[in-house]
Amino acid sequence: MEDSEVVIIGAGICGLATALALHRKGIKSVVFERSESLRNITGSAIGIRQNGWRALDRLGVADILRHTAALVKRDRFVLLDGGKQQAMPMDGETRCLRRKDLIDTLFDALPPATVKFGCQLESIKIDPNTTKPVLQFIDGSSIIPKVVIGCDGGKSIVADFLNLRPPKMFPLCGVRGLTNYPNGHFFEYEFARFKKGNNLVGRIPINDKLVYWFCAQPYVPRDGRIWEDPEVIRRSCLDLLGDYPQEIKEMIEKADMESLSFSRLRYRTPWDLLTGTFFKGTVIVAGDAMHVMGPFLGQGGSAGLEDAVVLARNMAKLGFNHVESGKKVAVHGIEEAFNLYVKERRMRVVRLSLQTYLTGMLFGASSWLNKVICIALLFVLFKNGSGHIDYDCGDL
Numbered sequence: 506m507e508d509s510e511v512v513i514i515g516a517g518i519c520g521l522a523t524a525l526a527l528h529r530k531g532i533k534s535v536v537f538e539r540s541e542s543l544r545n546i547t548g549s550a551i552g553i554r555q556n557g558w559r560a561l562d563r564l565g566v567a568d569i570l571r572h573t574a575a576l577v578k579r580d581r582f583v584l585l586d587g588g589k590q591q592a593m594p595m596d597g598e599t600r601c602l603r604r605k606d607l608i609d610t611l612f613d614a615l616p617p618a619t620v621k622f623g624c625q626l627e628s629i630k631i632d633p634n635t636t637k638p639v640l641q642f643i644d645g646s647s648i649i650p651k652v653v654i655g656c657d658g659g660k661s662i663v664a665d666f667l668n669l670r671p672p673k674m675f676p677l678c679g680v681r682g683l684t685n686y687p688n689g690h691f692f693e694y695e696f697a698r699f700k701k702g703n704n705l706v707g708r709i710p711i712n713d714k715l716v717y718w719f720c721a722q723p724y725v726p727r728d729g730r731i732w733e734d735p736e737v738i739r740r741s742c743l744d745l746l747g748d749y750p751q752e753i754k755e756m757i758e759k760a761d762m763e764s765l766s767f768s769r770l771r772y773r774t775p776w777d778l779l780t781g782t783f784f785k786g787t788v789i790v791a792g793d794a795m796h797v798m799g800p801f802l803g804q805g806g807s808a809g810l811e812d813a814v815v816l817a818r819n820m821a822k823l824g825f826n827h828v829e830s831g832k833k834v835a836v837h838g839i840e841e842a843f844n845l846y847v848k849e850r851r852m853r854v855v856r857l858s859l860q861t862y863l864t865g866m867l868f869g870a871s872s873w874l875n876k877v878i879c880i881a882l883l884f885v886l887f888k889n890g891s892g893h894i895d896y897d898c899g900d901l
């Protein structure tokens with residue numbers, strides 16, 4: 506494998522966005538992805554609120570993406586048990602993007618050959634003589650880059666190298682899917698959630714034919730391999746939603762089988778985020794590798810986009826010397842840039858993950874006492890429940 510100065514591990518949302526942010530600042534990077542091709546189907550779609558759109562604007566891809574997804578105008582929560590519902594206008598720009606559109610757009614904006622597929626990182630060690638990181642891949646090859654950015658998701662090898670504690674699991678799982686209505690659907694452009702007992706179904710139209718939905722349900726331990734079968738995934742939802750409205754059951758019945766995915770919900774605890782070491786020398790984490798969180802606020806992906814902008818801005822400001830052949834890494838400057846990035850991001854992700862954690866606990870709480878505690882904490886700590894979307898990651 507050829508050596509390069511700046512290496513990113515993982516070509517998910519955060520890895521691609523980080524490579525693009527660096528590219529916009531004139532910094533070359535190489536992304537190593539373990540899959541053989543772009544992972545643009547898993548997870549079907551992703552809701553992006555105005556903080557995420559700000560980051561996409563800074564990355565220069567927001568306008569392309571706006572054409573792919575309609576504005577979501579309303580937030581509606583329906584309690585099927587008691588027949589109560591609450592609806593309010595959606596704050597700020599909100600759209601639901603097909604993951605394929607987001608991933609493909611980020612990828613297409615990168616210089617050719619930025620992403621190397623089929624390259625799975627196995628371990629990182631520090632060379633005792635040079636103090637540089639040595640990346641070992643499972644095919645036996647190794648490289649010694651100057652800078653390593655771990656965007657390798659919730660089960661991150663780079664986070665392990667930094668001795669971050671392993672993420673925890675919510676006692677919940679999420680199924681996601683897309684349903685295509687060839688003659689058009691009749692749903693409002695709203696983020697609608699339907700709750701009954703411990704089950705929750707969410708629905709957001711992407712455009713006039715395509716609808717994204719998710720189903721959150723209590724986790725029941727079973728052999729993990731059964732979730733590779735889309736029919737099992739679809740059945741698991743339909744079996745739980747016996748007395749849900751017909752239009753919801755039909756939406757799940759008609760789902761595009763390729764789009765179905767099942768995920769256990771992981772999170773890094775807010776207190777681990779408060780105290781964790783996010784970089785060592787010139788090795789750092791971003792995206793889910795840093796702050797994997799439950800989907801209850803729909804902010805994990807947007808937080809990764811924000812990371813990309815803040816990290817590239819600080820790296821460009823402090824981490825490079827200009828030489829005739831281009832920009833060259835200045836190791837001390839990179840460490841200073843990483844320090845600033847962590848300072849800028851730590852409290853943002855602590856607050857996001859705390860609000861997400863409390864919202865998830867409220868959803869899963871079985872006793873009234875726990876519910877009351879979660880509601881009280883949410884009220885005291887997050888008076889404005891959608892204050893998190895006002896965050897601006899700043900210019901690139």
Ligand SMILES: Cc1cc2nc3c(=O)[nH]c(=O)nc-3n(C[C@H](O)[C@H](O)[C@H](O)COP(=O)(O)OP(=O)(O)OC[C@H]3O[C@@H](n4cnc5c(N)ncnc54)[C@H](O)[C@@H]3O)c2cc1C
Pocket residue numbers: 514515516517518519520537538539540544548550551552553624625626627656657658659660661662679680681719768769770791792793794799800802803804805806807808809
């Ligand atoms: C049910 C559910 C719903 C969600 N809904 C939303 C939402 O509405 N809005 C939102 O903003 N977020 C949402 N999220 C969160 C969002 O999906 C994640 O935060 C986001 O995908 C994380 O991106 P990432 O690039 O950091 O990590 P990932 O998407 O996990 O990407 C990591 C990449 O690294 C690669 N990789 C891993 N290990 C290695 C290795 N050793 N070597 C090489 N490559 C490696 C993987 O193959 C992958 O391509 C949701 C999550 C779930 C589970």
